[in-house]
Amino acid sequence: MPILNPVRGAFFGALLVLSMVFLLAAGCNGGDGDGKTPAAGETPAGQTPATGQTPVGGQTPPGATAEIKMVAGTAFDKDELTIPAGTQVTITADNTDGFHSFAVYESEDAAQNGEDPVAETEACSSPCKKTVEVTLAAGDHFFRCEVHPTIMTGTLIAE
DSSP states (O other), X not given: OTTHHHHHHHHHHHHHHHHHHHHHXXXXXXXXXXXXXXXXXXXXXXXXXXXXXXXXXXXXXXSEEEEEEEETTTEESOSXXXXXXXXXXXXXXXXXXXXXXXXXXXXXXXXXXXXXXXXXXXXXESSEEEEEEEOOOSXXXXXXXXXXXXXXXXXXXXX
């Protein structure tokens, strides 16, 4: 049985190496080492909550979104749009009728005085969707269709 001794030695050596790999993997579980489980509704530190989840502290998650539609009758579907203040928000302008654009200004006065918009889409013929990204301070702002600037207007409220 002298032939079995080298095979048995190689087997036990491989078993030892495999055991060490498993132990190392168990120690590298990616946790922060505090051993605490987050309370219900909390997000573990350093992790971003999944879509639809509310993060700890009631903060608005990055990537907030809003939508406004351009509808028949040369109009927006609403004349007031509310978004979270101080958060990057992607606003989708859904053109369901006609040739329109969407522009956001700091104020109606800024638009009337010829100041550049904070963000704007290119004009497009329906059906089309365009997006703009804005981060606005709390307060009332102004939006309009640049193709119909006197009849398609509204207030963008950041709160």
